[in-house]
Amino acid sequence: MKIEPASSGPARPADLSAQIAAAIRDAIMEGRLIVDERLPSEAELAEHFAVSRPTVREALKRLAAQSLIRTQRGATGGAFVNRLSFEEAYAQQITTSTLLLSMNAVSFATACEARYALERACAPLSAARRGADHLAAMRREINRQGEPALTDEAFCASDVAFHRALVDGAGNPVLSYQLAGAVEAMQPLMNMITFSARSRTRIIALHTDIANAIAAQDQRAACDGLTALEDETQALARSVFATRSPRA
Template identity: 35%
Template sequence: MSIEIGEQDPGSAPFLGRTVLRPRQQVEDALREAVLSGQLRVGERLPAETELARQFSVSRPTVREALSALETQGLIRKVPGAGGGSFVQTVDHHALGEVIQDSMHTLVRLGSISAIEVAMVRQYLEVPSAALAATNRTEADVAELRSIIDAQKACTVDDPRVPELDVRFHTAIARMSGNRVLASLIFALHRESEPVSYLEMSPDLGRETVLQHQRIVKAIAGSDCAAAEEAITEHLTYLREHMKVATQR
């Protein structure tokens, strides 16, 4: 193909096009950048919806949609009431875990994934986490785990503290791994595959769970990585098998 004099080769023309964003997306992107760049600090309250609408020259519903998207992403939190508003959320591994858990909860409720699948992935992550905890733990960490077990021993199977104590035990080990991303993922996975929500709790199951927790703590306290991996693998496999039976019913 020949190009006449005065014509421009399309291949040599500068590319100037870019995606034209909707107003809501523009507001969302601008506010997200303000949070991530530090222009809006952690805990700081954003301007009111009316003020943001004025600044961006958009409608209040547009601003409201953008704020809802940022809340879903864990970047801001909305506080109701006279002294409320939209505040910059703490953007750390705890917030990451909560966002992931919310998303997984929706998928489990919709039937897109099963709690058993979540429990299996949790095991893949908790096993190396226990080994890292055995390497990195402090005496204060060991004391914390032992205090949780003491509280578990004092509980009956129908005690409302049982689920929260179990969460505390497993998330404490994840935190001791020293890897905050790993701790965030384990927090989310544990919250969504919490065995107490699926199991028919019995005194025998409760006692065996505490005994397994004690073996895990003994290995971590002794800085025995292999024993910690073995103990937590036994524990999570035991719970997952009971979950299978309960969910099939």
């Protein structure tokens, strides 16, 4: 075990628990602590860093919040370096992205542009590699979006599911992970929109175009479909926001 105190700038001494967490985090990121390796017990860490156990525990909880470690009780328990799974990474990515958008007055246009730019990056790969399951998921969501009784919120959720299937079709987990934030974080913004029956019809038509392009492995058409959908979404948002708040 090699965990040394962070020897960085003395600037302003942060909390002890933050310092200890940083030291252990560095050890993990630099490979000095490997996956599934057991950290010393809380008592040992407390002695090593010359702090009390509650302080060590606060540090460990910080790391647990980032899924860097997991803890287990019992005789052979302890804190273990956690293999960060794609699932956990998704969740964190989505939390961070959602809050970033909701707290920073990011315009709908900016977020929307980013999302569709990223999706267009996936489209060619997805068109080339999509499996039957991804196509089926896309078709299923399109059907669902046609149900008239669907609330706006459920329509948005289905929209997200459609786009996630599109992204996952690229068969690149890193890409799926990166896009998860961009797609999911848009949902709260999309939920501010009221989808009229007419706009739903247009969106469903565009979704169908995109799904068909993916099915036909037509990369160009898939990208063009996404561009058309982006334009439609942006126009819809503009009209909704203009109607709702004519004070801006």
